[in-house]
Amino acid sequence: MAGTQQARRRYMMRFLPITLAYVAGIALATALIPDHAPADVRTISLSILPGLAVIGWLWAMGRLLVELEDEYLRMLEVRKFLVATGMTLAATSMWGILELYSPEVPRFPVFFVMPLWCLGLAVGALFNRLTFGSMKAGADHS
């Protein structure tokens, strides 16, 4: 279906430069911000750059949902997002409560919330595959 392919192509055209900006932003911040730096203008400015890229990812994913014309494929994407969000909220909330009551538990850096959510997307894709079957399952080309 041409519309779906176009939507996915546009998503990748947005995703790739945003990812490059994220990696560049992290590299720049790592190079220029010393360890234990004060929260001054420079630190905040350099930290905001990769943060903007994360917002860019969320925007690109939102646009994918808007531009996907095929309602079934859109539903599968939404399910992935819901699984990722649920998994991230559950894991971080449970770990947070554990941190609250035990000082021996290692702190979970908030930086890893987004990577955890992305991992949740993979779990969501697996969940889709298990509940809706593979894309080829049940196919009838007759």
Next chain:
Amino acid sequence: MKNRLKVLRAERSWSQQDLADRLEVSRQSVNAIETGKYDPSLPLAFRIAEVFAMRIEEIFLKG
């Protein structure tokens, strides 16, 4: 929701891809609807009815 999509398609010798092309959706969508894994929206149900020149209730069955 049960439906008669597979039978109606077979009567016309259409593949899932043929029907998907007529409906302007993916073949995966047709497969999911046919196997009862996904219930289409009302607009898509109307498009399906239009493609088969039938009423919605003649294609989709209760239960």
